[in-house]
Amino acid sequence: MSLNRTVADAALKEDYQPAIREQLNQANAILAQIETNDHDFEGRRAVLSLHTGRNHGVGARAENGTLPAAGNQAYTEQRVPVFHNYGRIQVSGPVIDAMKSDKGSFTRAVASEVEGLTRDLKRDYSRQIFGTSNGVIAATGTSASGVVITLAATTTITQLRQFEVGMVIDVGTVASPTSQASARNIVAINRSALTITVDGANFTTTNGTHFIFRAGSGGAGASQKEITGLQTIVAETGALHNVDPSSVPVWASYVDDNGGTLRSPTDTLFERAMDEILLEGGEDVDLLVTTHGVSRAYAAGLKDDKRYSNTIDLKGGFKALSVTAGRKEVGLLADRDCPENQAFLLNTNHITHFVNSDWEWMDKDGAILSRVANTDAYEATFYKRSELATDKRNAHGKVVDLSVA
Numbered sequence: 001m002s003l004n005r006t007v008a009d010a011a012l013k014e015d016y017q018p019a020i021r022e023q024l025n026q027a028n029a030i031l032a033q034i035e036t037n038d039h040d041f042e043g044r045r046a047v048l049s050l051h052t053g054r055n056h057g058v059g060a061r062a063e064n065g066t067l068p069a070a071g072n073q074a075y076t077e078q079r080v081p082v083f084h085n086y087g088r089i090q091v092s093g094p095v096i097d098a099m100k101s102d103k104g105s106f107t108r109a110v111a112s113e114v115e116g117l118t119r120d121l122k123r124d125y126s127r128q129i130f131g132t133s134n135g136v137i138a139a140t141g142t143s144a145s146g147v148v149i150t151l152a153a154t155t156t157i158t159q160l161r162q163f164e165v166g167m168v169i170d171v172g173t174v175a176s177p178t179s180q181a182s183a184r185n186i187v188a189i190n191r192s193a194l195t196i197t198v199d200g201a202n203f204t205t206t207n208g209t210h211f212i213f214r215a216g217s218g219g220a221g222a223s224q225k226e227i228t229g230l231q232t233i234v235a236e237t238g239a240l241h242n243v244d245p246s247s248v249p250v251w252a253s254y255v256d257d258n259g260g261t262l263r264s265p266t267d268t269l270f271e272r273a274m275d276e277i278l279l280e281g282g283e284d285v286d287l288l289v290t291t292h293g294v295s296r297a298y299a300a301g302l303k304d305d306k307r308y309s310n311t312i313d314l315k316g317g318f319k320a321l322s323v324t325a326g327r328k329e330v331g332l333l334a335d336r337d338c339p340e341n342q343a344f345l346l347n348t349n350h351i352t353h354f355v356n357s358d359w360e361w362m363d364k365d366g367a368i369l370s371r372v373a374n375t376d377a378y379e380a381t382f383y384k385r386s387e388l389a390t391d392k393r394n395a396h397g398k399v400v401d402l403s404v405a
Contacts, residue, residue, distance in 0.1 A: 009368040012110075012361055012380055020118045020382070021359040028126050029333050030230075032316030033287055033348045038355045046080040046354050048391055052248050076248055078241045082356045082385040083227045085128075087121045089113045091369065093376035117382060121359075124214070127162060129388065130337045131229030134174050135218035137162050140205040141194065147184075149205055149212065151194040156340040158291065160191055168215040169198065171205060177218025180210055227387050230289075233351070234344055234396045241389060254280060254345075254397030262341060262403040265290070265298040270323050273345055273399050274330070281394035283347045287314075288323055288332040290343035293404025295321060295334040300405045341402050347395040356385040 040046045053074025061067065091110055127137075138159040139152040149171065151160075163169075167186045172179035184198035196212070211218075219225050232238065234253045237245060245252040254276045256269070263269070274285045290298075299321060310322040312331040320331030338344070361368045362381040369378040390396065 009363070012114075012368050013363075017360055020114065028122070028129060029314065029316065029318045029335060030129055030287075030289060030346075030351075031353055032318060033314060034351045034353055035349075036353045036355055038358065040354070041082075041356055044082060044356070046387075046389070048078040048080065048389070050076045050078050050243065050248075050251075050391060052076045052243075052250055076243055076251075078243050078389070078391070080241050080354055080387050080389045082354065082387050083225060085121070085125060085227075085384045085386070087117045087382045088379055089117050089382075090372065090377050090379045093378065096369075096378060121382070125227075125384075126335075126337045128226045128229055130335070130339060131226060131231060133224055133226060133228045133232040134220040135177065135213040135226050136174065136211045137169075137214065138212050139208070140171070140210045140212065141207055143204070143206045145204045146202050147198050147200065149196045149198065151196065151212075152207070153194070155194055158337060158340050160194075161336070163189055163196060163212075165189060169196075170213045170215050170218055171203065171210055172213070172218070173210060174218070174220050177211075177213045180205060183215045228389065230344055230388075231339065233388060233390055233393070234346070234398050240393060245393075250280075251393045253277075253393050256397070256399045258401035260401060262401050264301055265294050265343065265399070265402045266301055267324055269399060270330075270332075270343070270345070273397050277345060277347075277395065277397045281347075281392060281396075283350065283392065283395040284328065285330060285345040285347055285397070287320075287346045287348050288330055288343050289335055289338055289346065290332060290402070291338045291340055291404065292334040292336065294341065294343060294402045295332060296405035297403055298323070298332060341404065342398055342400040343402060345397045345399065347392070350392040350395040351388065351390050354387045354389055357383065358386075359384045 037046070040048075051073060055071040055073050057068045057071030059068045089110065091113070095110070138155050140149055141152040141155075142150040144150060163186060165186050165188065168183055169181075169186060170178045170183065171181040181198065181200065181203045184200050186196055187199050188197040189195070217225050228240070233240060236252045236255045240251065243251050254273060256273050256276075270288065277283065277285055310329075311319045312322045312329060314320055314331055314333065318333065320333040322329045323332045332343070359382060362383055368380050370380075372379050
């Protein structure tokens with residue numbers, strides 16, 4: 001490897017890697033509140049023992065009566081895999097050649113690319129934290145053939161915000177994410193009409209059947225590629241990391257819905273949900289996460305009741321509205337990627353960010369920068385191997401069908 005590439009590798013690893021890692025890990029308010037576990041791995045997964053049942057060999061008896069049958073605690077093994085996120089930059093050969101062994105000049109030359117990579121990784125990882133784990137960003141609406149995709153009428157502002165011109169997407173089913181279209185560039189977005197136009201040949205979409213994914217990121221079950229998001233973790237039904245509430249009833253979160261009819265977010269509503277979580281899981285909620293619209297509606301309700309909205313300081317320098325629920329105050333945090341019209345009620349002691357490899361440059365072949373075939377350019381790959389998990393699913397809950405201001 002040339003001297004210039006050696007210096008460039010050093011610049012990426014020494015000057016950028018620590019700063020990017022810190023920005024990415026502290027940029028998301030939820031990640032800043034929860035524990036990062038980077039050591040409990042056996043091969044490519046972490047294995048957790050879950051307490052799922054009590055010893056029922058107890059009870060009162062008459063004098064000289066038959067003793068209760070002996071029992072034992074019930075445990076289930078949870079296997080937490082890791083998923084892989086990548087970001088890549090490309091640097092031209094002339095930039096490398098112009099360095100003249102000066103690490104500082106290279107650092108300045110690639111600053112905008114690295115800053116952009118950091119921003120884009122941060123945004124996509126945050127989307128995954130609140131995702132459904134299968135990579136679905138939005139559903140298609142009207143059945144049609146062409147290159148103009150009509151999104152479902154239920155598409156939310158949060159979902160629309162994920163799409164940008166230049167983004168590369170796949171269109172298909174959850175089982176086959178590229179069945180209709182693969183690696184198509186978005187060339188136009190009409191947010192009011194709920195349409196996305198892509199390049200390439202015509203293809204068909206069917207209402208209620210097809211979905212849009214970031215290219216290469218879709219898939220569920222054995223084909224899952226994105227980290228497991230809160231919409232999957234905080235749920236009443238559905239298996240999570242090989243444990244299913246249909247056979248392990250305590251492996252379910254509390255969900256309060258209103259049959260699709262929106263209602264105002266209030267202290268009473270949140271307090272009821274927190275009480276239910278405490279009664280079922282034996283744990284106090286310590287963080288509420290919602291959208292900016294729901295947060296505004298909650299604050300407006302306080303003003304209507306002639307009460308003040310206080311704030312709470314959270315880890316990582318974040319601030320949240322204070323929700324008074326019975327005997328304690330809990331922070332209500334607004335996040336741009338939280339799904340519309342709902343609030344997650346979390347116990348942050350029971351959510352873990354498992355990290356096998358934290359954000360770092362890939363240098364498995366001895367160099368960070370590698371030559372792009374048939375091109376006077378070099379590329380570098382930044383990656384992370386991680387997963388979100390809980391060891392107590394019933395320590396969390398959510399309230400849905402909330403109105404916004």
